[in-house]
Amino acid sequence: MNIVKDITVPILQLALPLILIQLCQALLGLVNTIVAGRYHYLDLAAIGLGSNIWAPVFILFTGILYVLVPKFSLLKYKEDSQQTAQLYQQGKRVSFLLAMLGFVFIQALAYLCPLFIPDPDVAKICKNYLHLIAFAMPALVYMVFYRFISEGYSQLHPILMSFIIMLICDGLLGYVFVHGIGIFPEMGGMGTGLATIISAYIGCLTMRYWVHKRIPEMSIWTETSTANLSDSIELLKQGMPIGCALVLQVLALATLAFFAARLGTQVIAAHQIVINIAMVIIMIPVAMSSAATIRIAHFNGMKYRKERRWSYYIVTAFTLFYAIVVAGILSQFARQMTAFFSQDSDVVTIAATLMCYVAIFLIFDALQTVAAGILRGMQQFTQPLFVILFCYWMVIIPFSYMFGINGAFQVEPSVMTIWKIMIMGIFLAALLLTAQSYRWVLK
Numbered sequence: 001m002n003i004v005k006d007i008t009v010p011i012l013q014l015a016l017p018l019i020l021i022q023l024c025q026a027l028l029g030l031v032n033t034i035v036a037g038r039y040h041y042l043d044l045a046a047i048g049l050g051s052n053i054w055a056p057v058f059i060l061f062t063g064i065l066y067v068l069v070p071k072f073s074l075l076k077y078k079e080d081s082q083q084t085a086q087l088y089q090q091g092k093r094v095s096f097l098l099a100m101l102g103f104v105f106i107q108a109l110a111y112l113c114p115l116f117i118p119d120p121d122v123a124k125i126c127k128n129y130l131h132l133i134a135f136a137m138p139a140l141v142y143m144v145f146y147r148f149i150s151e152g153y154s155q156l157h158p159i160l161m162s163f164i165i166m167l168i169c170d171g172l173l174g175y176v177f178v179h180g181i182g183i184f185p186e187m188g189g190m191g192t193g194l195a196t197i198i199s200a201y202i203g204c205l206t207m208r209y210w211v212h213k214r215i216p217e218m219s220i221w222t223e224t225s226t227a228n229l230s231d232s233i234e235l236l237k238q239g240m241p242i243g244c245a246l247v248l249q250v251l252a253l254a255t256l257a258f259f260a261a262r263l264g265t266q267v268i269a270a271h272q273i274v275i276n277i278a279m280v281i282i283m284i285p286v287a288m289s290s291a292a293t294i295r296i297a298h299f300n301g302m303k304y305r306k307e308r309r310w311s312y313y314i315v316t317a318f319t320l321f322y323a324i325v326v327a328g329i330l331s332q333f334a335r336q337m338t339a340f341f342s343q344d345s346d347v348v349t350i351a352a353t354l355m356c357y358v359a360i361f362l363i364f365d366a367l368q369t370v371a372a373g374i375l376r377g378m379q380q381f382t383q384p385l386f387v388i389l390f391c392y393w394m395v396i397i398p399f400s401y402m403f404g405i406n407g408a409f410q411v412e413p414s415v416m417t418i419w420k421i422m423i424m425g426i427f428l429a430a431l432l433l434t435a436q437s438y439r440w441v442l443k
Contacts, residue, residue: 003310003314006307007307007310007311007314008314010295011288011291011292011295011311011314011315014154014156014290014291014294014295015287015288015290015291017156017157017159017160018151018156018287018288018290018291019283019284019287019288020160020163021156021159021160021163021287022283022284022286022287022290023280023283023284024160024163024164024166024167025163025283026279026280026282026283027167027280028166028167028170028196028199029051029055029276029279030276030277030279030280031167031170031171031174032047032051032170032174032192032195032196033047033048033051033272033273033276033341034340034341035171035174035175035178035192036178036188036189036192037269037273037341037342038341038342038343039178039179039188039189040188040189041265041266041269041342041344041347042119042121042122042125042189042265043125043178043188043189044189044269044272044273044341044342045119045122045265045268045269045272046121046122046123046124046125046126046129046189047125047126047129047189047192048257048268048269048271048272048275048276049113049117049122049126049257049258049261049268049272050113050125050126050129050130050133050193051272052253052254052257052258053106053109053113053126053130053254054106054109054130054133054134055250055254056247056250056251056254057102057105057106057109057137057247058102058137058140058141059243059246059247059250060243060244060246060247061098061102061141061144061243062144062243062246063239063242063243063244063245063246063247064094064098064236064239064240064242064243065091065094065095065098065141065144065145065148065239066148066239066242066243066376067235067238067239067242067381068087068091068145068148068149068152068239069148069151069152069290069293069294069297070152070293070294070297070376070377070379071087071152072084072087072148072149072151072152072153073151073152073153073154073294073297073298074297074298075087075152076152076153076154077298077302081217081220084217084221085220085221086231087235088149088218088221089221090231090232090234090235091145091148091149091235092145093229093232094232094235094236094239095141095142095144095145097236098141099137099138099141099142100138102134102137102138102140102141103134103135103137103138104134106130106133106134106137107130107131107134109130110127110128110130110131110134111127113126113127113130114127116258117261118261119265122265125188125189125190128190128193129189129190129192129193130193131193132190132193132194132196132197133193133196133197135197136193136196136197136200136201139197139200139201139203139204140200140204142204142208143162143200143203143204143207146158146204146207146208146211147159147162147207149211149215149218150207150210150211150214150215151290151294152294153214153215154294155211155214155215157210157214158207158210158211158213158214159207161206161210162203162204162206162207162210163203165202165203165206166199166200166202166203166206167199169195169198169199169202169203170195170196170199173194173195173198173199174191174192174195174196176191176195177191177192177194177195178191178192179191238381239381241381241382241384241385242376242381242384242385244385245372245384245385245388245389248385248388248389248392248393249388249392252392252393252396252397253275255397256271256396256397256400256418256422257271257272257275259400259401259404259405259418260415260418262405263405263413263414263415266344266346266347266350267350267415269342269344269347269351270338270347270348270350270351270354270415271351271354271415273338273341273342273347273351274338274351274354274355274358276341277330277337277338277355277358278358278361278362278365281326281330281362282362282365282366282369284322284366285319285322285323285365285366285367285369285370286369288315288318288319288370288373289315289369289370289372289373289374290373291315291373292311292312292315292370292373292374292377293373293374293376293377294377295311295377296308296311296312296374296377296378296441297376297377297378297379299311300377300378300379308441309441309442312374312437312438312441315370315373315374316367316370316371316434319366319367319369319370320363320366320367322366323362323363323366323367324363326359326362327359327360327362327363328359330355330356330358330359330362331355331356331359334351334352334353334355334356335348335352337355338351338352338355339352350415353416354415354416354419357416357419357420357422357423358419360423361419361422361423361426364423364426364427364429364430365426365430367430367433367434368387368426368429368430368433368434371384371430371433371434371436371437372384372433372437374437374440374441375433375436375437375440378437378440378441380436380440383433383436384433387429387432387433387436388429391425391426391428391429391432392425392429395421395424395425395428396421396422396424396425396426399421399425400417400418400421400422403417403421404417404418404421405418
């Protein structure tokens with residue numbers, strides 16, 4: 001076995017396109033934040049809170065469908081066309097169900113905004129934004145479905161092209177709708193929602209076209225196989241732990257954002273700026289995690305223990321090196337980066353202060369993200385769920401509320417206190433998941 005040729009190069013060949021894909025995906029949210037933030041900080045706060053409402057729903061659905069990646073990867077190497085066709089039909093049925101549920105649920109959540117957002121102007125913008133986002137949900141879900149088929153087959157070109165096109169459309173349309181250029185009225189922050197609808201359907205149709213072109217046997221799967229309801233429910237059950245693990249993490253961050261709302265509108269805006277920066281930076285470890293899932297699932301299916309173990313070492317080492325370098329850059333250029341998102345000096349000052357905490361948080365978040373991907377490659381879907389449930393919902397959330405909001409034991413309530421507690425919680429998650437992934441890889 002040649003470690004460079006057989007292990008490192010294939011991982012990087014998968015990871016590099018995945019990094020670009022994940023960055024494009026994260027930049028979609030970042031572009032909306034920048035456009036809304038430079039319009040007005042109230043719109044920034046509203047779109048930030050709106051994203052924290054609909055993102056957990058979408059992340060849940062993404063996690064459920066992610067189970068398709070290791071399954072398609074394994075069936076590809078087994079060359080089992082019949083089971084592959086059945087898996088395709090099961091995934092298609094589950095995607096339809098999730099798309100309909102997503103539309104209805106986000107529309108319902110939009111009506112609740114005035115009940116838990118204290119600022120009426122922010123609540124109105126957020127409500128209108130969510131009503132629009134709901135119409136994008138079917139396209140986003142089917143885009144994820146085609147994406148994970150393509151990832152399972154290691155065909156990353158369709159995904160990359162689709163996300164680049166979607167990103168360009170979203171940025172241009174968002175600017176036009178928010179500021180009201182030409183025949184279009186000035187919509188403010190909610191204009192980013194309309195831009196998301198149009199760009200999502202363009203991205204979905206582009207993805208479908210390219211995936212069918214790169215995997216021509218997909219047309220045969222539609223004709224030769226059907227999925228019964230019990231098989232589709234079983235796939236849904238298998239994907240649920242992944243979806244729940246991801247959504248519990250995102251919901252925790254959303255909950256912390258609403259905690260921050262009690263500290264003032266400018267604090268919400270600053271917190272949303274650093275969260276969006278963190279979401280872009282963590283996309284590279286997410287890409288490495290996906291690459292590790294695909295490669296380790298392959299080596300696990302082929303019973304190659306040594307290759308599996310070396311894949312673990314290389315992915316973990318690369319991720320740690322990346323996280324430390326990025327943490328240094330964030331600490332050094334905090335104010336310059338945050339100033340790009342808002343013209344309000346108080347918002348920029350708060351956000352720049354938070355960036356030092358974000359830098360430390362991202363080191364441990366990167367490690368736990370990759371460890372969870374390795375476990376999924378080993379077909380271990382429930383362990384990340386339990387770790388995230390404990391660390392976020394039994395450590396970070398209650399202690400953040402106790403100390404960061406209520407100021408228990410004479411601790412000063414502040415968003416900085418919340419971030420300190422987040423660092424401690426994510427350190428514990430990284431420790432537990434890294435230990436578990438190491439144990440399973442050595443088996």
